Amino acid sequence: MTVAAPTATTTPRRRRARLLRLPSTLIAGAIILLVSLLLALFPQLIAPYDPTAFDYNALLAPPSAAHLLGSDSFGRDVLSRVIHAYGLDLQIAVFATVPAFTVGVIVGALVGYAGGWVEAVFGRVVDAVITFPFLVLVIAIVAVLGPGLTNMYIAVGVVGWVFYARLVAAEVKVQKRLDYADAGRVMGYRPLRIIFRHLLPNSITPAIVYWMTDMALAILLGSSLGYLGLGAQPPASEWGVQIADGKNFMNTAWWISVFPGVAIVITGLGFSLLGDGLAELLRTRK
């Protein structure tokens, strides 16, 4: 026999208590990302310099009062560039993953519900995509479409939806066997209603958690492509490009690459913490 859930009455006080009981990882992640978001939205309020302005008098200047995090080989202020990069990198995180997420979730839900040969065909597509080294495929697609962020989004989307679809399909397959799905059918609801109104909200959790990781990975991918020159285009500041810029100065001007690296790590940490926290939260809610 199963344990009877305690009866709970929801008063405002309880709600507040529950808020306080949010997983600490979730709160930490949310705070990091909130700060990142502020930096992304209002970089000019915090950044001391124009991120693209050259200063021929301060080429490769080490961190000092004038340039808190030093300057790069163009004399651009590293701090300002790191801050201004927040906008672009968060954009990468979101835009590179949202299309994949959306398409993947929808397709996954349909595939998971349909089962049968639809699922078998889908299985082969998944095999094909995961069989191909992801980065190589993205590079190839970007090479076809031309470098630049938009094309990178497309490339990542073309490949990435499969992972979401797989996650959601697997979960929908589990959920559709549960009684509440049958209940929907017994009530005479149409399949689309059952899929999207009933099954999907209960199947999307792993996809959301994966999404968080994926956003962190997208930033890294963006930086790898930036390193290869296929990502963000100059003069935009983007952490990966900044790190690539600083590669030749690792010994002489470490600050060019280290600080954007720190920004990536912190933001990645934010996403993972949020993901872990969400997973925990959604798990305990169940």
Add this chain to the structure above:
Amino acid sequence: MMIPMNDTVISAEEVSKQFTLPQTMSRRLRGAPQLAVNALNGVNFTLKRGETLGIVGESGCGKSTLARVLVGLLDCTEGKVMFEGNDIAYLRGNARRSYNRRVQMIFQDPYSSLNPRMTVRQVLTEALHVHRMRPRAEIPGRIAELLDLVRLPDDAADRYPHEFSGGQRQRIGIARALAVEPDVLVADELVSALDVSVQAQVVNLLLQLQEKLHLTVVFVAHDLRLVRHISHRVAVMYLGSILEIGPTEALFSTPRQPYTRALLDAAPELDPTHRTTSVAARGELPSPINLPVGCPFNTRCPFAFDRCFVERPLLTERGPMHRAACHLTDFGLAPAAVPPMQTEAVS
């Protein structure tokens, strides 16, 4: 208590259901036929308006499958389910939806049968709205009525399922089914997951509702005491077949099938002074993939004789509305006439 046994609402005629199992490569290579689970094998019964039919049997005997076939969640492989004179397999469009509305199901698992992300109000609104049971404006009022009907507090409407106990959830499930004003309720193991004390609350509610709303109920359970308590008539299932069906009193006092008797003997009595050390039935349920030839119970039946291994017994009259499927047509009649159940202790 009089049962208005006038007209038949729903009936099963020779209903069979097979689940084909995925063919494995090695079997395909050997050319072996595809395996199938024979979940239902020629089930017949009729259900009168306002009556409660209990269905008992051991795990895997096809009770849930039968329930699902009745509400149209599964199509039967052979035979048909008739509702008010129509074969439900041929219902389409509005007729089908109307059938879905009028024959409702309540589920066993209080945890999985409610969408965890919808509040009670959303669940009920959806039901009322999709079937246009009430105009939009009247829906909140109707929800309050329904909650009152299943005796849930008013503030329950805006809470999520996980905020309720198992018994309360079952009541939400019942409210959902009742929202569309059905004629027939199929309850699959409605209270099996609940604690005894809570079980009693739900059983009481079901009894009250049935009286009040003149519902027809199919009550599926493995707990004999419960089925006996709640049903007008009881069907005993074994390996996808009904082995005995009859009015509760008759069936429990004079079981006419060895399996029914084994079930009754195996259920522990609430009487500590009444103890046996003998085992009621040996062995386990055979696999529904390879059904025994002849009587399905022949592998475990202490009375089985030659005929039981070749010919499948049909349900035949044993009394008023009481039918059993056993070649020993006298079984259970006069205790003296039948050899005592061979009992043996395990060791």
Add this chain to the structure above:
Amino acid sequence: VDRGGTLAYGRYADSLFLEPVLNDGNVDIWVLSNLYDTLILPTDDGQGLRPGLATDWKVSEDGLSVTLTLRDGIKFSDGSPITVDDVKWSLERAAKPDNGIWQFLVQSIDHVETEGDKTVVIKLKKTDPAILSALTVFNTGIMPKKLFEAAAGATDAEKAKAFAEHPVSSGPFMLQSWQKGADMKLAKNPYYWDKGEDGQPLPYLDGIDFQVIPDDATRILKLQSGELQGAEFIPYARVSELKNDDNINMELFPSTRVEYVTLNVRPQLNGKDNPLSNEKFRQALNYATNKRAIIQIVTHGVGTEMTSFMSKATPLHAGDTPLYPYDIAKAKQLMSESGVPAGSELTLLTLAGNQDEVGIATALQQMWQALGVKLNIQQVDNASRTEQYRAGTFQMRLAAWTDDIADPNEITSYFAYSPTIDAIHTSWKNDEVNKLFEQSQSETDPEKRREEYARIQEIFNSTGPIVPLYETPYPVALSKKVHDFVQIPLGNNIFRSTWMSK
């Protein structure tokens, strides 16, 4: 001194096809001279001539034939003698139309005659002032005729492929093993003819181990850790750092390399008016470009300003003042004279992942902003860039050039003489330049030829379709142990008399 040992040298990319005639690019060219000797060798400054497999040479009065005398006792790396037949065959193969992309360098050769077993006479279709320089170029390297023809395959191309698998060479080194894309080992050619200053046979090295290390930083690290004794293509950013490294000689070999922006001057591009067709606008861009700043930012002071479109190391280079010194006032004035509206957008192609090009592009973006010009940077990979380039659909691109021959004719043909490739595919055209170039191609009087080239440079530099940026030396970092390595201005890596101290 004991002068043996194997030198490990880090390259940024591997060779693709080590065959003098049919190879495709610098990765091959720059090491080929170690495998195949030419009749004449370039001097270390890349401009002069010195004896190679031929000990002396003479151009006839009418300029239509060249007579060369082969050196005594020259042998291929398998010990067989190098004969006049091999020479005749090698030169005629290089001059055969449609054989390889370098044929144009020796297209004046009609045929080759032999006299006795020491003398070859090259007969020319027309006078060719660059013929002697051409005889120092890799595609006139001497190969063993018999072995080549015995190689498997029906066509020349197939035989070349088969031969290149197990080549027999005439240069100081021979191929020992080759893991394509990873490393290539050359061994000393025991039959090589040349002797060093100390009278010992060359080469001094027992072998060279070319290792492919595409990542600049890794190549340097490997040099610093002593796993390599030499590394090419040191990023300019690290030159001064390595100069201060006690164990490393940071060499900057003079080169013919120039870096510039190519401007497409077609009046219409992709259906839109192209402001670059406006000469004043081009000049405005040129004056608005602060080359010194770019040299500082991108080459970290290693580069120098260009005084002509061809490098100072190119023979017949003319010009002594930097082209278009930075003058923003003049630029603005030219801009307004040009009538090109402020806010015009230009698109510049750069090679994806190339830090220098990105740096230049970023700097140009800033500098041209002052003119009200918005520069879009489009990073593409090499093949896409080449496609747009050849189709003439690009607007601007960054490019670099090095000469393959110690003569101005190659660069001028590509840059200024429109029939070749439409003036680096810009569609720039100047009839006077074309005429001068055609004349110069058969001009036998060196002084007149110098004047012709001076005039061509004057015209091209003032109205041409480029923004000259800088010229740079070849930055090569060598272990202090390595002596007497040169990279000549044409890029060839000369290991002939290189030696290592223990």
Add this chain to the structure above:
Amino acid sequence: MSLLPYIFRRILQLIPTLVFILVVVFVLVRLLPGDPASALIGDRALDADVQRINHELGLDQPLPVQFLYFLKQVATGDLGNSLSLKAPVIDIVAQRLPVTILLTTMAAVIALLFAVPLAFLAALRQDGVVDTVIRGVFQVGLSMPVFYLGLVLLTVLAAGLHWFPVGGYGETFPDRVYHLFLPALTLALSLAAVLMRNLRSAIIGVLGAEYVDFARAKGLKSRLILIRHVLRNALISTVTLFGLSVGTLLGGAVITETVFAVPGAGRLMIDSIYGRDYPMVQGLTLALAVLVSLTFLLTDIVQAWLDPRVAR
């Protein structure tokens, strides 16, 4: 219980996947702007040269013809000649693929050697200091771009401390392992982080499973319980994840091989894409796809071995 039919079925499933991949790659590489000839010769190419070369390579044929020709080649076990390296694709793949296999195998082993013990440590000290430190360090590892991480390791461990050679590839097998250690480590860290995370939560899950309690109720030694009961069950999901990560690992090899000057297939793949070396790209893709599929098969077999419920 025989695994053979199961393996057989998996191999059959492989065929449509490979065909699908081949078609995609064939089309994709031909969609790339630019042609092999201009990629090969570059800026100095004359139109005549380009046309001549494209004709020699058969690239002036219509695409379907080219594809049929390609299929015919594949069927006869010939993958054609590399356009840029002027050698049979098969030979080059045979030379390069083992390098990548060794590299990724080492990376996988290193990742497991890191992930398994640390996951145990973290899981057993759930939410403690050790757990937090382990997870934090891996998080940093996971958030570092591969090329940067590689350079840092090279600078510190190879050039600085001289523990390892600076990139390259050795002659003998032990020498190769020695050379590949750092690149494998670079590649391993992110995989280790992913595996560690997964394994940690799997172990935490399994530690709460009733059969572990039952094992304790039997009076078994803790170590035996951890190894026999906990690890094996926890590994099941990790093995799947591991299989799925192989593609990512190979993708990471592209950059790692460049940074560490390892002459592997990943780097060759990128070079070939840039060089528009169609036969090379196709051949490599096929080889990599077969390799990855075999890895899937292997992980599936391992999983079937770990979890008897899988192979029906």
Add this chain to the structure above:
Amino acid sequence: MSALPSQALTPALSVRDLTTTFVTSAGRVTAVDNVGFDVFPGEVLGLVGESGSGKSVTLRSIMRLIHAPGVVGGSVLWQGRDLVTMPERELRRIRGAEIAMIFQEPMTALNPVLPVGLQIEENLKAHTPLDRAGRTKRALELMDLVGIPEARRRLSDYPHQFSGGMRQRAMIAISLASNPKLLLADEPTTALDVTIQDQILKLILELKRELGMSVVFVTHDLGVVAATCDRMAVMYAGRIVETGEVASVFAKPRHAYTRGLLGSVPRSGAERTMLLSIDGTPPSLAAIPPGCPFNPRCSFATEVCRTVVPPLDEVSPARLAACHHHDRVAAAGSPVA
């Protein structure tokens, strides 16, 4: 506070003041609260109560199988030694050897990836000097003993290849491998069908008789208690509220909760009538009402019940009950009598 029957024998297991608390997000909860009882040699003690009343935690606490954030207090005397404070090494020698445990869900309690044979032999390897062959032989004997046919073939099968009843038998075989003196059975038949439950119950009784074990039998099915147990203890919200001989408790419950439980069970002769249900639901451990934990659901409750926690006292010979109004309850009679 102990449930001592007036027997002269020394108890085999003596539990005193057993208290187990967990830290949850809602704060510290007490899942088992001051529980005490004795188990005598050869006796079957039934432990009944609703889901969440702490039955399983009690058994786990005895075996010290409580996970990290949980804290166990009190004492569990097993043949004079306290299991609660015993070093892990010593405890390992008792677990599985002298005290064995059967879990509620054989599907989750058997390791799905190990053959059943191995899971039996593991126990033998840990606690007996038998060699490999000897262990296999003993495993076969055990399989026979619990009624698994074709034992030799079945040894190498995995749990998922067994039916529910067979799994439960396998689990019993594992538990009994080293001839334990005390068997803690946590709802061993809940997941099973009636006919199989019947078989297993009889099997346990049979084995108990043969091996002279004591058994603590946890169940929520009063029928099972009636059919198998000698004495019973009723738990509610982590406490024992009533103990006594089974027959006497059934005949005259002295706690309102016991009475309610008995009344909730449908009985023959009263078909389609309202059952005597207990209103409301068991309290959440985080919000146990003050006074008698049962008071909000109790029809006998008075003011005192809402403030004073009733102690578990001997209310009649060999009967203990924790109810302020046990007399009134007793007077109301048994619903099953």
